[in-house]
Amino acid sequence: MDIPSADAPTPYHHGDLRNALLQAGLELLTEEGAHALSLRAIARRVGVSHAAPYRHFPDKEALLAAIAEQGFLTLATAVRETSAHAPTDPAAQLADVGWAYVQFALQHPAQLRLMFSGVIRTPQAYPNLRMAGEAAFEQLAALLRAGQRAQVIREGDPRQLALAAWALVHGLAVLLIEQQIPPDIGAGFSPEWITRMCGDLL
């Protein structure tokens, strides 16, 4: 993607309008929150007419849903790439994936909130959003299955285990970005800590 910067908006490249709108939407989301966002402000940042966004998104909520969908795709990619780092060690992969999840949250708190905070009032209206979420989850479950085959993950329904691991890491990510963790404990927070906790759970 070649996205115009906020300071010097330039016309988007032909055919790239949808991505340019998503990128500008994510920037504005981060800067001002979901409720301050408008298709008009996004159009302004991209440097297109006020009507242009409607070619791709019928309304603001549809654009928010697409940004949330992108978040799940980013997470799924992180799971896939991180787990490729240690292809013969599923336990290490899982710890890396947990850490990657927390890093995603710390780097994109506004996007994580959008994905998981009820901001999108009718998520059922966006099947692609649901599918992206499910795909990310199934990628995690596949990792657990591989761990079970390698006998480094305990027996049991891998999707139930995936839910527990996801809940643990998601909870940590939320508590971190919302600054709910007492500072003396937060200071002890590290990949090793996640590894240990996930290890105990799995």
Place this chain on the structure above:
Amino acid sequence: MDIPSADAPTPYHHGDLRNALLQAGLELLTEEGAHALSLRAIARRVGVSHAAPYRHFPDKEALLAAIAEQGFLTLATAVRETSAHAPTDPAAQLADVGWAYVQFALQHPAQLRLMFSGVIRTPQAYPNLRMAGEAAFEQLAALLRAGQRAQVIREGDPRQLALAAWALVHGLAVLLIEQQIPPDIGAGFSPEWITRMCGDLL
């Protein structure tokens, strides 16, 4: 509290205005979300003048912070009362507390989002909010300490363990209320499941 209903607002009881505003704020939060909320709408629901809320809250964010603070107080009360049910069995207490947390989330999703979704932009401006959150956390840590004394919880820093348990249950609560859990897994969700997961973690 004797709170006027939404249908037939009546003047609040003398001295009870703050609670009446909080209760009406929580109702409107649940019905319409944080961003649709205004002190004016809350005053209307309580049946007082538009100026009256300012006796207790300088602005809308201060009222939101007080509702979030109430949420932490409710959670701390749930921890205390639930753990009193099985005073000699800290493991059962912990499972009950986890389940109570999930129930709180399912019953008060808007309040949980308010407490943990970055809606309050300057939480550091509300020391009571921070203290209520810390008190709820320390109550959980105390429960883990009791479990360690009874040798049903493994050794280690009880506050680190409390963070792990909190993260797991908070993550589950969020994924449940945001309908992110695949239906076939969500159906298997129960107090026993939480017990097992917390048990493995602790």
